[in-house]
Amino acid sequence: MLSDVAALPVRPFAVMNAIGLVAFALVGATKAIREEFDLFGVTVVGLATAFAGGATRDVLLDRVPLALQSFGEIAFALVGVALAVGAHIALDAADEHPVTLVADAIGLAAFATTGAIVAATIGVSGFGIVAVATINAVGGGAFADVLLDRAPFVLFDDFYASCAVLGGLAYWFTASVCARPDAAAALCASATVGTRLVAVTRGWHLPTAQRLGRRWR
């Protein structure tokens, strides 16, 4: 059953997967361009950002990663890399352009959804659904940061990974209540991208233990 891809709710998975691949390859390649990597390095970081989350999900759930099996995966990721190179040539400071930020939020939402779909299909626990959704969503960006020798920003940027957690919870809740995977997928994606965009524009923060300590001591 673990490798029975046919048991997936195919359409929502395919749509979200394609969106996520293009968006995250664009974001990863843009980061690598800013670091002045050569075009091979830019492509590698773009592909790694696009594939790392899904590959981690598949390895954890004991499947051979999709990216090694299907040609479509690579095609979508290469489109994202090409868009990043084009944006670098067409725009000034493409890496701080709102388009990159929005692409990142969209990729985050799309991959949180694919993670939740696959985990729910395989039948792990509720926590497992939320954990796999989050790992699928933030794995690419975190892996890119490790490749670029930086602390993964997902740990510092408030309300980044948290949005994927919220999305995963939304999927789990909807799937438990009404059992329609496309409704659950839509809600998961909306919850993730919505909270992420609001968090960025509003500058939301979570409390630190230091602040709690100051208040309670």
Next chain:
Amino acid sequence: MLSDVAALPVRPFAVMNAIGLVAFALVGATKAIREEFDLFGVTVVGLATAFAGGATRDVLLDRVPLALQSFGEIAFALVGVALAVGAHIALDAADEHPVTLVADAIGLAAFATTGAIVAATIGVSGFGIVAVATINAVGGGAFADVLLDRAPFVLFDDFYASCAVLGGLAYWFTASVCARPDAAAALCASATVGTRLVAVTRGWHLPTAQRLGRRWR
């Protein structure tokens, strides 16, 4: 057979696993608090430290990680995170407090033992048992350091990973000689925690190639 959890010597595994989860979540969360992460980041680093070693073990041995399947895993790890936040509020400089050092040694011993138990059950080579025990034991701390963008301390701190290697050897030897998994587990845990605590208090060191070179040239 690979996924037949029932074939595990259940009691020693469950006890050691619970101890390791609480101890390592406490250690990881304490590190993240020192870096002034927000509470979400503290929880993530705590859970990652608690789960990374066992998840790596399960992925290497071709199993779906326990942490994705069982609710108990999360509960124990969250207890560790809560203890870390409590310790930060109650104690000064909790991260240098002996309690954190002892918790780390206990977690190291507990996870070396769970690694050896699972590897022996699945039937890898003797080196495989020692390697999986070591990876299970040091994986969490090393992953936390990579997340926090530091060189994994397990490579610099003399007699940290070495203690897990000794524990793994003790398990392998005992299991080969007398074939009683609970005796092997007890010996593995004692050897690891014992050498670790002695190494810390005595400041033991291993020689470097530079020192060998100076002596032999």
Next chain:
Amino acid sequence: MLSDVAALPVRPFAVMNAIGLVAFALVGATKAIREEFDLFGVTVVGLATAFAGGATRDVLLDRVPLALQSFGEIAFALVGVALAVGAHIALDAADEHPVTLVADAIGLAAFATTGAIVAATIGVSGFGIVAVATINAVGGGAFADVLLDRAPFVLFDDFYASCAVLGGLAYWFTASVCARPDAAAALCASATVGTRLVAVTRGWHLPTAQRLGRRWR
């Protein structure tokens, strides 16, 4: 079928695997000696450099890593570590000695070949063969760099990973055309080591997006 090791073209795999293990353990241990790690750390970095690429390949392709199953793997890697310690004692500045550079190129070629062989045996897509060959070849060096808290040099050194990509393409092409795995293996290894050595001696470079931008704007 995934775990049916007997289906591998055994001889080319075994030869290339042994060469790669000795060469990469030597390179990894040499890096760790330069950082003045103790002998345990040197051994760990050497083993990790030798095993990380193959273990990643096996995990991605849903197999239990060879290194955990066979004693021969460890023996070859320990030979590489011993050679590195010997070279440090016998030579000045062993880490910049041409022997280390050549060993690295040979390991790269050997592991690109083992990756391509295993991936082709399991039957992933053409991209899968190239991707697994590249990951198998550069995984060890990249993992060692992450352990040593540096940005993986494979992303900065022009024509390092690219050589493995060329080798993987050569394997795929040869195996598609003439279906003889030993010819494909020989061509893959020659293409990889040849381009790598020429790239190092000639100082080849790939263009960056910045240069493209300057030219096209």
